[in-house]
Amino acid sequence: MPRRVLMDESEETREEIVHLSRLALAGRPQDVQLYIRRLAKRYRELAPELSTRLTTLLEELPSRVSPLRSKAMAAVPVDLDSRLQLVRYEAAPYLDVEPIYPEATREALGQVVAERRNRERLDSAGLAPTRTVLFTGPPGVGKSLAARWLARELDLPLLVLDLAAVMSSFLGRTGTNVRRILDYAKGADCVLLVDELDALAKRRDDATEIGELKRLVTVLLQEIDDWPVGALLIAATNHAGLLDPAVWRRFEMKVEFPMPDEEMACEAVHQFLGPDAETAGDWPELLAYVLKGASYSDMELVLRQARKAAVLSGAGLDAQLERLVRDRAMSVPHADRIELASHLVGSGLTTQRRARELTGVSRDAIRKRAGSSERTSTRAGDRAWKHAPTSS
Ligand SMILES: Nc1ncnc2c1ncn2[C@@H]1O[C@H](COP(=O)(O)OP(=O)(O)OP(=O)(O)O)[C@@H](O)[C@H]1O
Ligand SMILES: [Mg+2]
Structure with missing residues (x-):
C-alpha cells in the first residue's frame, strides 16, 4: 500500500523535513537538490506556489555553484607529496x-562589483573589468571579510590561499604549489584570495630561502600580469610597505582598510551585541569610545566574551559591559583614565558618579580636567584616547 494512504499530510511533511535535514547535515548537496526537485514535482498540484518557490531556488542557487563545485571538489589542488589541500574552497x-x-573602501568595492555586473557595457567601450585587487590594512579590519563579501555579491565561489601557511609547510615546493593553485583559479569563474601576501617579504632575509622566494615572486608577477578577466584575484597584506614594489605596482586597484573611527566602532558594537543591542541603552556609544583603537575583530571578541559571561553568570549584560569598561580603564595610565572619565561626562554619556565608578577617577579630578580642557581646547572630544591593546 502506498505510504501516502498510511500517513496524513502533516505527518508526511514532518517526514520530509527530517529527511531533508538528514541529507543536508550529511553534507550531500546533490541529494538535497534531487530531493527538493522531487518535492517541487510532488507539490505542483497540491501547492503550486510552494512548488514554484522550490523550483526558483533550485534555479537560482545551486545552478551556478554545483557544476563548479563538483569540478572543484574533484580537482582542488593538493600538495603532490603530502596530499594536503593547498587552498580553502567555499562554494x-x-x-x-x-x-x-x-566611504572610500565601500566605493572601491562597489566599483569592482559594478564593473563585473556591467561587463558588456565595458566591453563595448573596449574596456575590461578590474582583474586584480590589493587589499591593505592592519589585522582584523575586514580584508578577508571583503573578499568573501565580493564573492557573495558576484555570486562566485571563493578560494582562499594562505600564502604564509603554504610557504611554511611546503617551502621547497612553494613555487610549484602556488602556480598550480593560480592555474586552477584562472580556469574557474571564482574569487581567489591570496592572503598574507607579506609572507613573501618576511622570509626574504633568510638566505637559505632566497632562491625559492625569487622563483615565487617571479611566478606571482607573471600570473598577475596574465590574469584572465573571468576570475578575480585579490591579495591581502598587513604590511604594504614590505611588499616588493614590482608586485605592488602590478595590481590594478588598491583598496585600503583603515581602523574603525568612533562612528564605525559604534555601528560595529551595535552589530556585535546582536539581539542584545536592542536593550543596550547608551552602552554602544560608551563602548565605542572605550574600545577606540581596537580592530573590529578585537571588538567582536571582547563583546562576544561579555555576552557569553552574561549568559553563564545570569547577572545580566549590563554588569559584564560595565566590567569590560572598568577593565579597559584600569589597564591604562592614570592620565588617560582621567581623560576617559572627563570624556564620558563631557559628552553626556555618563553622570559624574557613574564615570567615577567606571574609571576610579575622583569627581574633583574629572571637574578639573573638564575645566582645563574647556580652557585649552574646544575639540577635547576629538583627541584620541590612548590605551592598551584589546587583544590579550
Ligand atoms: N569592517 C568590518 N565590519 C564588520 N566586522 C568586521 C570588520 N572587520 C573585521 N570584522 C570582524 O572580524 C573578523 C575578522 O576579520 P577579517 O578576517 O576580515 O580581518 P582581516 O583584515 O582579514 O585581518 P588579518 O589581516 O588578520 O587577516 C570578521 O570575520 C568579522 O567578524
Ligand atoms: Mg585576513
Whole structure:
C-alpha cells in the first residue's frame, strides 16, 4: 500500500523535513537538490506556489555553484607529496556579519562589483573589468571579510590561499604549489584570495630561502600580469610597505582598510551585541569610545566574551559591559583614565558618579580636567584616547 494512504499530510511533511535535514547535515548537496526537485514535482498540484518557490531556488542557487563545485571538489589542488589541500574552497560564501567600511573602501568595492555586473557595457567601450585587487590594512579590519563579501555579491565561489601557511609547510615546493593553485583559479569563474601576501617579504632575509622566494615572486608577477578577466584575484597584506614594489605596482586597484573611527566602532558594537543591542541603552556609544583603537575583530571578541559571561553568570549584560569598561580603564595610565572619565561626562554619556565608578577617577579630578580642557581646547572630544591593546 502506498505510504501516502498510511500517513496524513502533516505527518508526511514532518517526514520530509527530517529527511531533508538528514541529507543536508550529511553534507550531500546533490541529494538535497534531487530531493527538493522531487518535492517541487510532488507539490505542483497540491501547492503550486510552494512548488514554484522550490523550483526558483533550485534555479537560482545551486545552478551556478554545483557544476563548479563538483569540478572543484574533484580537482582542488593538493600538495603532490603530502596530499594536503593547498587552498580553502567555499562554494557559496556566507557572511556572519555585514561588513562596516568607510566611504572610500565601500566605493572601491562597489566599483569592482559594478564593473563585473556591467561587463558588456565595458566591453563595448573596449574596456575590461578590474582583474586584480590589493587589499591593505592592519589585522582584523575586514580584508578577508571583503573578499568573501565580493564573492557573495558576484555570486562566485571563493578560494582562499594562505600564502604564509603554504610557504611554511611546503617551502621547497612553494613555487610549484602556488602556480598550480593560480592555474586552477584562472580556469574557474571564482574569487581567489591570496592572503598574507607579506609572507613573501618576511622570509626574504633568510638566505637559505632566497632562491625559492625569487622563483615565487617571479611566478606571482607573471600570473598577475596574465590574469584572465573571468576570475578575480585579490591579495591581502598587513604590511604594504614590505611588499616588493614590482608586485605592488602590478595590481590594478588598491583598496585600503583603515581602523574603525568612533562612528564605525559604534555601528560595529551595535552589530556585535546582536539581539542584545536592542536593550543596550547608551552602552554602544560608551563602548565605542572605550574600545577606540581596537580592530573590529578585537571588538567582536571582547563583546562576544561579555555576552557569553552574561549568559553563564545570569547577572545580566549590563554588569559584564560595565566590567569590560572598568577593565579597559584600569589597564591604562592614570592620565588617560582621567581623560576617559572627563570624556564620558563631557559628552553626556555618563553622570559624574557613574564615570567615577567606571574609571576610579575622583569627581574633583574629572571637574578639573573638564575645566582645563574647556580652557585649552574646544575639540577635547576629538583627541584620541590612548590605551592598551584589546587583544590579550
Ligand atoms: N569592517 C568590518 N565590519 C564588520 N566586522 C568586521 C570588520 N572587520 C573585521 N570584522 C570582524 O572580524 C573578523 C575578522 O576579520 P577579517 O578576517 O576580515 O580581518 P582581516 O583584515 O582579514 O585581518 P588579518 O589581516 O588578520 O587577516 C570578521 O570575520 C568579522 O567578524
Ligand atoms: Mg585576513
